[in-house]
Amino acid sequence: MTAMAGPLPQPIDLLHHYRDHGRSFVAARTIKSGEVILSEKPILLYPSASTTTSSSYCHRCFRSLPPDKAFVPCFTCGTPFCSVNCHSIAATSLHTPFVCRAYCLFESTRKEKPFVFDEEQVLFLIAAYNLALVNPGDFHLLLSLHGRGDPTKASTVLLHDFIVSLHDATHHELSVIVTADLLAKDAMNAFGLMEGYDKSMVNGNMKLVRGYGIYVYASCFNHDCLPNVCRFDYLDRDSNDSNDSYGQNSNTEISIRAIHEISQGNEICLSYFPVNWTYNERQHRLKEDYGFQCSCDRCLVEKKWNTGVVEEDDAMESAKNSNEEFPHAYFFLNFMCSRLNCGGTLAHLPPSVEGVVSDQLECSGCGIIRHKDDIDYDVDDDDDESDEDMIED
């Protein structure tokens, strides 16, 4: 087994080559609804390329920067930090002189000519090669994750040459083979750290990504289009903990929680994207980005809708009300957030110490908390009246 970060939490086993899914988590015992089965800090964080969000959060702890409060800019490249403390911790972790210089060169290249590279890939590679310098152990954990790249691909060779040009000295890990592998690790394993749910999303705007994180254990969860766990993050949560090796606070820790009870021996799966995506969207993304064709129970049912006789959206609508056509309707009724454009999944709050399952469910997308008896079965409803009945986080 490849070296991993620390001991595994007690309710889960990591099995290899389980059901042709590669490494997989299975329940080591019955897991209760709402149970937190994994809490993990990232080994790597990098900012999103979105200009809409990049100046509105601290580039070390990733908390939002209140508009009325002055932030602390890096005096060389202007990267914003929430405090002098975050700035000085970043100088030896995420924002070393190497990263700062690379950002400056990146910025001037972008201004000079049309920028042909994916900016997020550039930001990821700067962060990954920086990790090799500040924490070689975590860099090798990153390289142990799933995914192999193609070092002969023209776009990868060009991107690698650009990354080389950002270095003022020889970097011992820098090679096109490593760059190609890193890009694949990122594409298959990074978790998006999202902005909070905003009322503007009700008007159809996309939820913005604040940054991305690599979490070693969490990246071993396989995908299912009807997942039994979902991921929560609390980026704007307060915490005084700044003790881990890469200088991260626990607000960038994610937790994986059981959506419903999971029997011992069952595989534990996340969904790699919002559960309300259509069959075609899901199959396309899984094939393109993750290299496999999904044959989960839900896909086997929905595949039949793709005969061309019935439009997929129509089939989904009518099937939501019919257990015969759509045996998974229960999932949508009980665990899918009904807020417009949210796409989050509801999971019970953690059970009490005595093991009693909570009556309240939290949405992994917008964070709203609802009592189980108040779950609104009218999918896509987002009127303010029903929101008033919800319990705010």
Ligand SMILES: C[S@@+](CC[C@H](N)C(=O)[O-])C[C@H]1O[C@@H](n2cnc3c(N)ncnc32)[C@H](O)[C@@H]1O
């Ligand atoms: C984030 S990794 C998950 C952990 C991975 N199994 C491993 O060995 O490290 C994503 C990869 O796992 C595999 N995978 C995930 N879900 C799968 C599924 N439902 N069926 C087949 N393969 C799956 C695919 O190879 C995918 O690219």
